[in-house]
Amino acid sequence: MKKIHFDTILSTNAFLKEHHRELADFFLVSTTHQTEGRGRLGRLWNDDRHSALFSILIKNDIPVDLIDRIPLVAITSVHKVLSHYVPRILIKWPNDIIMTEKKLVGVLVESVFEGAALQGVVVGFGINVNNLTFPEDIVVKSTSLAIETERSYDIDALIDEIAKTFQAEFQIWRSGNDDFLKYCNRFSSLVGRSITFYRDNQEYKGKAGLMALDGSLSVSTSEGQIYIRSGEVSLSDNRELPVK
Numbered sequence: 001m002k003k004i005h006f007d008t009i010l011s012t013n014a015f016l017k018e019h020h021r022e023l024a025d026f027f028l029v030s031t032t033h034q035t036e037g038r039g040r041l042g043r044l045w046n047d048d049r050h051s052a053l054f055s056i057l058i059k060n061d062i063p064v065d066l067i068d069r070i071p072l073v074a075i076t077s078v079h080k081v082l083s084h085y086v087p088r089i090l091i092k093w094p095n096d097i098i099m100t101e102k103k104l105v106g107v108l109v110e111s112v113f114e115g116a117a118l119q120g121v122v123v124g125f126g127i128n129v130n131n132l133t134f135p136e137d138i139v140v141k142s143t144s145l146a147i148e149t150e151r152s153y154d155i156d157a158l159i160d161e162i163a164k165t166f167q168a169e170f171q172i173w174r175s176g177n178d179d180f181l182k183y184c185n186r187f188s189s190l191v192g193r194s195i196t197f198y199r200d201n202q203e204y205k206g207k208a209g210l211m212a213l214d215g216s217l218s219v220s221t222s223e224g225q226i227y228i229r230s231g232e233v234s235l236s237d238n239r240e241l242p243v244k
């Protein structure tokens with residue numbers, strides 16, 4: 001896998017989107033610091049130089065109708081690697097990893113189109129690794145590997161391990177194996193729990209079910225079973241679930 005590292009960059013996702021034409025399949029860009037790191041739902045992704053911040057460009061073998069599965073393949077890969085270092089981490093739909101209800105990892109998948117033609121997909125990973133503090137607005141909902149395990153990590157080695165695992169998981173998926181879905185549901189933080197979510201600016205409550213192959217989350221509501229495809233859910237209860 002070819003790669004490049006920048007000390008500082010606007011955003012690793014933005015870099016790959018801009019340079020996709022001249023870069024190879026599975027090109028990796030990492031950085032120590034982003035000045036305009038981006039999160040899902042148009043949010044910013046702040047860093048303090050202690051996180052693993054990287055993006056991978058996928059150019060080959062991506063059927064447009066299956067793009068929605070890529071976040072789950074990516075989050076499966078990160079979960080498999082981080083589980084070697086930290087126990088009891090869970091996958092929170094649609095593409096976070098949490099521990100003790102706090103966020104450890106976020107993934108941002110963006111498609112690159114020219115006209116109607118898909119040129120590639122950029123998979124961006126933000127992993128709280130050696131962070132010991134967080135900005136006030138996110139401190140209660142964020143954690144890091146260092147906080148959870150009281151040791152520090154070699155961020156470059158971790159990125160390499162996750163990138164290799166992601167490439168392998170991607171190839172397994174493309175060869176026709178959808179086991180990533182079972183994996184995500186096995187480690188789901190939401191299944192069976194009461195959740196609140198918004199749809200068309202309206203608040204809904206329901207009980208979260210399993211994630212589906214298309215990346216959606218099934219929810220039982222008073223209006224029946226629905227599938228939510230985007231957005232964010234929050235827990236209506238505070239019950240800690242045992243890890244399966």
Ligand code: BTN
Binds near residue numbers: 034037041055108
């Ligand atoms: C989220 O949870 O909202 C997704 C966060 C993704 C952040 C990563 S950091 C590296 C890559 N470059 C970006 O600008 N964003 C992703």
